[in-house]
Structure formats: C-alpha cells, structure tokens
Amino acid sequence: MLARIFPDRFVPVLLATILIASLLPVRGEAVPVAQGVSTAAIVLLFFLNGVRLPRDEVLHGVRNWKLQGAGLAFCFGGMALLGVVAQAATAPFLPATLALGFLFLGILPSTVQSATASSSMAGGNVAASVVAAALLNLTGVIASPLLFAALAGNAGAISGAAALRIALILLLPFVAGQAAQRWLRPWVLRHRELATFMDRTSIAIAVYVAFSAAVVGGIWTRLDGREIGITFAAVAALLALAFAAAWALGGLLRLRRPDRVTLLFAGAQKSIAVGAPLAATLFPPAIAGVVLVPILVYHMAQLILSAWIAPFLNRPQEV
Template structure:
C-alpha cells in the first residue's frame, strides 16, 4: 500500500523533512552553522552531479537534435511560460512570494534519476533520457537563473553577490566534478545506492534549512487553509498542463513513441535537486522557504503521477 502511495522513496523523505522543519526549525545561534552545512551539502551535490553526468553520452546523444532540442524548448520555454501564467493567476489570491514560487518552478531543469527511471518503466528511449537529463541540468545551472531574472522583473533581479554564489556554489563544483570524472565516475557507478543516498541527503538538508527559516518567519501563520488549497489546485492544473503539453508537443514534433515518452518525463518533471540550492543562492533564507513551496508540492506529485502513468504507457506499447 505504501509503495503505491509513495512509489519513490524520496517522497516520504521530503514529507518528513518538511514536518521536521515545521516542528523543530533551526533557530538562534545554530542558524549560521546550519546554513554552512547546507552550503557544503549543495557544493557536494553539484560536485557529485558533475562526476555522474556522462560527457561522452551527452556528446553522442546531441545527434538526436529533434528530441533533445524539443526537451530543451519544452523544459525552459513552455514550462517557464506555464509557471509565469500560474504566477499571474494565483497572485491575487496568494502572498506575492508564494505566487513567485510558481515561476521559479517553471524555470527549473528536469529531474535526473526519476525521469530516466520513469522513461525506462514506460518503454521510452532510456539512452536519450540520460542525455536529456544531462543536457537539461547542464543548461539549468546557467539558464534557470537567467530565465528567472528575465521573467520575474524586479523581484528576480540578480545582484553581483548572487551571481558569485551561483558560480561558486553551483557551477564550479559541477565543473570540478566533470574534470575528475575519469577517476571518480567508476566508483560512483559501482556504488549507485550510496551516491543516491548522499545526494538525496544533501537535498534534504537544503530543504530543511530553507523551510526552517520560512517556519521561523511565520509561514504557517501567513498561509491559511484556503491558500494552501489554492497552491494544491494550481499545482494539479500545472501538472495536467505540463504532462499533457509535453505529450502533445512530442506528437507535434512527430517523434517516435519511445522518444515521445522520453520527452514527456524529461520535459514535464522538475528538479528539487536544483531548485533547493538555487533558491538558497538567490533569496534570503526565510524567502527561499516560501518560494520553494510550489516546487516541493509539484515534485512530490510528479513522482506519484509518473509512477502511475508509466506502467500504463508500457502496457499500451505491448498491445
């Protein structure tokens, strides 16, 4: 029963992290220490991603330009516009920072492991999924902040300090991981379980510290049941638009069915692994926790939805 409700083990981890931050948020003198640990975890996460994402496969997979170009266009183009639309629609009913979280959701890159796993389960092009995940996350480190700054206007203005933090905390560790990939990637591949545990722990730490600051700042006093319901309803509509739009976009591009499945999950899924660190670099801690609410809800919902629809796509292929 639990496996059906939480098809990805990271879902209950995220829920537990949010609950822990709500009950036992970081306060007082411990805050700088927690923020330091969170920053170190983010640096390690992007270093590990740099080690893990295969350069050779990326270069080889770029040849499938229609699929990879379509994934990039949908993830950073159509999804960014969907996020911007969700922000505009919810702005009259939600606090401005929370509504801004929908735009932030829209500009993020795709997930890596879960998009590839869902594509494999559904009968998609697994090799292309790996390449799409790599390209989208490589592009996301640079494109996501630029898109956010462009679409958010004054609220998304990125100052020099934030740019330096993005470079130092996200980009440089990723590049360092790519440089040492030759030596460390065999170990990471041989210890996939440990590597996954380490990167998910890093994500959980970043979410816990950011959401703790939001709790201390009064997020649960800021939001009432009506506003929480609006967030859930908006995420549900956004999920339907993104998954339906990605499938329709693949059909419009006349992709083969396996490639269309790859585009579906690579284009419509969004990554908390990039979202939490990026929010921590762009916003003050209390603001980051509020901005993360839509992507936290979306991330959990997309994993459950993907696990439900992937077997159906596979059965349709068998028929």
C-alpha cells in the first residue's frame, strides 16, 4: 500500500523533513552552524552532480536536436510561462512570497534520476532521457537564476553578493565535478546507492534548514487552511497542465513515441535538487522556506503521478 502511495522513497523523506522542521526547527545559536552544514551539503551535492552528469553523452546526444531542443524550450520556456501564470493567478489569494514560489518552480530544470527512471518504466528513449536530464541541468545551473531575475522583477533582483554565492556554492563545485569526471565518475557509478544517499541527504538538509527558518518566522501562523488549500489546488492544476502540454508538444512535433515519453518526463518534472540549494542561495532563510513550498508539493506530486502513469504509457499500442 505504501509503495503504491509513495512509489519513490524520497517522498516520505521530504514529508518527514518538513514535519521535523515544523516540530524541531533550528533556533538561536544553532542557526549559523546549521546554515554552514547546509552550505557544505549543497557544495557536495553540486560537485557530485558535476561528476555524475555525462559530458561526453551530452555532446553526443544533442544531435537529436528536435527532442533536446523541445525539452529545453518547454522546461525553460513553457514551464516558466506557466509559472508566471500561476503566480499571477494565486497572488490575490496568497502571501506574495508564497505566490512567488510558483514562478520559482517554473524556472527550475528537470529532475535527473526520476525523469530517467520514469521514462524507462514508460518505454521511453532511456539514452535520450539521460542526455536530456544532463543537458537541462547543465543549462539550469546558469539559466535558472537568470530567468528568475528576468521574470520576477524587483523580487528576483540578484545582488552582487547573491551572484557570487551562486558562483561559489553552485557553479564552481559543478565545474570542479565535471573536471574530475575522469577520475571520480567510475567510483560514483560503482557506488550509485551511496551517491544517491549523499544526494538526498544534502537535499533534505537544505530543505530542513530553509523550512526551519520559515517555521521560526511563523509560516504556520501566517497561512490558514484556505491558503494551504489554494496552494495544493494550484500545484495540482499546474502539474496537470505541465504533463498535458508536454505530451501535446511531443505530438505536435511528431516525435517517435519513445522520444515523446522522454519529453513528457524531462519537460514536466521539476528538480528539488536544484530548487532547494538555489532558494537557499537567493533568499534569506525565512523567505527561502516559504518560496520552496510550491516546489516541495510539486516534487512529491510529480513522483507519485509519474509512477502511476508510466506503466499505462508502456502498454502495447494498437496499430
């Protein structure tokens, strides 16, 4: 039963992280220590992503320009537009920072492991999924902050200090990981479970620290049941639109079915692995926790939805 409800074990980990942060948030003198640990975890996360993402496969895979171009356009164009619409639609009903979280969700890159695994279960083009995930995340490290700054106006203005933090905490470790691929990638591939555990622990730490600050700042006293309900309804609508639009785009482009499946998951899924560190880099802790709420809900919902629809898509098609 639990496996059907939570097909990805990271979903209950995120739920537990939010619960612990709500009950036992970091306070007082422990805050600087927790933020230091979170920063170190983010550096490790992006270093491992740099080691893992196959640079050679990306260069080879971009030859499928129709699929990869559609993935880039939908992930950073179509989804960014949906994020803008969702922010505008929820702004009259939600606190400004929470509504801003929908725009933040829209500019993030796709997941890596989840999109590839979902594509595999659905009979998609697995090789192209690996390339798409790598290409989207390589692009997202630079494009996501710039897109957010361009679309969010004054709320998304990136100061010199924030730009330097992005370069030092996100971009530099990623580039270092890419440079170290020759020596470290074989080890990471041999120890996939350990690398995945380190990835998810890093994400959980970043979410815990950010959400702790939001709890201390009074997120649960500022949000009533109506606003929480609106947030969940808006995420559900955005999720449905994203998956439907990505599938429709693949049809309009007349992609082969395996490529269409790849575009569906690479385009419509969004990455908390980039979202949590980027929010922690762009915003003060109390604001970061609130901005993360839509992507936290979306991330958990997309994993459940993908696990439900992947077997359906893999059924033999009538000729």
